[in-house]
Amino acid sequence: MKAILTLQHCRSVETIRVTSRPETPLGADMVLIEKIADYIVQEQTRTLPPRTIHHAKRAVIDWFAAMYPGAVQEPNPMLRAALLDSGDPQHATIFPTGDHSTVKTAAFLNGASAHTSEFDDIFRDGGLHPGCATIAAALAVAQKHKRSGDALLRSVIAGYEVSSRISAAMGRDHYRYWHTTATIATFGAAAATAVLLGLNRDQTAHALATSATLAAGLQQAFRSDGMSKPLHAGHAAETGAMAAIAAGKGVTGALDVLEGPAGMGAAMSGTADWDKATSGLGDTYNIEMITFKNHGCCGHTFAAIDGVLAVMNAEQMIASDIADIAIASYGPAVSITDRADPQTPQEGKFSMQYVVAHAVHYGSVRIEAFAAERMRDPAIRAMLPHIQVSLDPQIDAQFPSRRAAHVSITTRDGRTFSHYQPTRKGDPDLPLSDNELNAKFIELTTPILGSISTNALLEKLWQLETIEVASILASAVIRRDSETGNHLPN
Structure with missing residues (x-):
């Protein structure tokens, strides 16, 4: 019997209810x-x-x-x-x-x-x-x-x-x-x-x-x-x-x-x-x-990125201090992202060496990391051969429920700093806050929609349980000139 939806239009986050006509229960032998x-x-x-x-x-x-x-x-x-x-x-x-x-x-x-x-x-x-x-x-x-x-x-x-x-x-x-x-x-x-x-x-x-x-x-x-x-x-x-x-x-x-x-x-x-x-x-x-990504690349690289940045921050290290980086992680992090010479944006997003080197030099891995000019950055390219990726059996045994990495950074003056990164920023045990999620939304959406539409859309999405889906669409698309149909500037 077809369910009949009678959705109550809630004005509070307390409840969302749908009622349906009951059906005859299936037996315990359900597949x-x-x-x-x-x-x-x-x-x-x-x-x-x-x-x-x-x-x-x-x-x-x-x-x-x-x-x-x-x-x-x-x-x-x-x-x-x-x-x-x-x-x-x-x-x-x-x-x-x-x-x-x-x-x-x-x-x-x-x-x-x-x-x-x-x-x-x-x-x-x-x-x-x-x-x-x-x-x-x-x-x-x-x-x-x-x-x-x-x-x-x-x-x-x-x-x-x-x-x-x-x-x-x-x-x-x-x-x-x-x-x-x-x-x-x-x-x-x-x-x-x-x-x-x-x-x-x-x-x-x-x-x-x-x-x-x-x-x-x-x-x-x-x-x-x-x-x-x-x-x-x-x-x-x-x-x-x-x-x-x-x-x-x-x-x-x-x-x-x-x-x-x-x-x-x-x-x-x-x-x-x-x-x-x-x-x-x-x-x-x-x-x-759910994990909400804090970097714009393959998630198998995140623990390494976070770990390297943690060492650099703790030791007040800059890119020119670093001679070599060793990363040990789980199987797919090695088999999918151990790419020492990426040539295209797609390869760059799945290159442990590239995204770690980018984080070392720029402090993050965002959209601009994969622009053609950035991927040719001489400082990044010079660091790629100095980043080694290997399998850690103990970390691998925890995959997929834990995504960890062990990083070791050797400086040009011969010191070595090691760090175990047990999780990734954005994972359920180290989540993005609502404010951090808002900042991510504004960063990634504003270049496309402009600030006015971006802020209007974000406000509506936080109120989604109280509005109609159709009402978000005006803020969700690029504005057009009503006469020519051309896109208007942000």
Whole structure:
């Protein structure tokens, strides 16, 4: 029986409620996807804790912060040129240009933009970027169906909970060859869309099942140079939304596609622990345990960056004092980011040597770190051969639940300073504060929207549970001249 959404328009962060017509309970022999779908539907009737709502708003704010700089970087202008058609239905907004297209195209383009700048959020225990696909799909669907901000937040929470738990269940073995954001974020997009469409339990289960069989995305896409990595997030957003929309029209999937003998776990992991997919589901919220990035590069480099800066600050060290740096960390930090001679921005974002050298010389790793002129900086290039990266078995044993690094800096006068960095700034145990998140949003958004629209959008996003999704769009796109259609200056 199809759930009937009656969303109360809350004026307080205290509650977000959705009521639905009850269904006949399923038996104890539910397969895994049915259990997850049952949670998604039950979630529509729960009273959410204020802290969970607050963390959902943080996730949406961070999504916009990551999306705006990504939207103007390659390959996203190319993707808009390739995929937008003036004859498309005008259902959903493409950021930041204000173009419109179908839900699927908007989800794809906005999802790709949100994953390009390498500032998008992380679920540490699953190696997943949950927001880029989940929120891209949710915004597109919410806009088409004129949903409220509280409905959007509820859908985002459901998407994060489902995708984060499946990513943890698939385990480290999945991350050997597969890009988790490509393969698992599709479940977040499907769950969010199912909530916004009011799908019942059976429809939601089939949406998830179809999402599973369409999941794809290989790590070689970012272990070598190329532009296709952001498309992983776009594909996940589009696929999840499409699967849920299709399920609402009666399309079915194989409900044992996760744990079946030829299912996702068997094909893409081999060590999947499906108890993790439902452990705590509905009782605790992983959206409260999200990492918000403090550097604009691969997250596997963050502990090393933080550790090197900690030593430099403690010892009042400057770049010219340093002769050599040794970094020991966990497996993917070595196999993915040990690149001593990056030539392109994409390679630079995934080069431990480059981002650490940049942090040494400039004190941070932000958008400008990957400008062509900066990547040719002679001082940075000269330091690259003097940064060594190796595996620390003890640190590796803690991955993915802890992302640590051991750094040793040898100075030109022969002294050595060592430091163990147990976590990353932005991780749940060392989080960005609301003020730090606001500063990140303003830094990354203002160059695209201008200060007036940036501040207006930020204010609305903090009030998201009290407004309509449509009301944020005027502040969320680049202003245009009403007569010529040209973009106005910021």
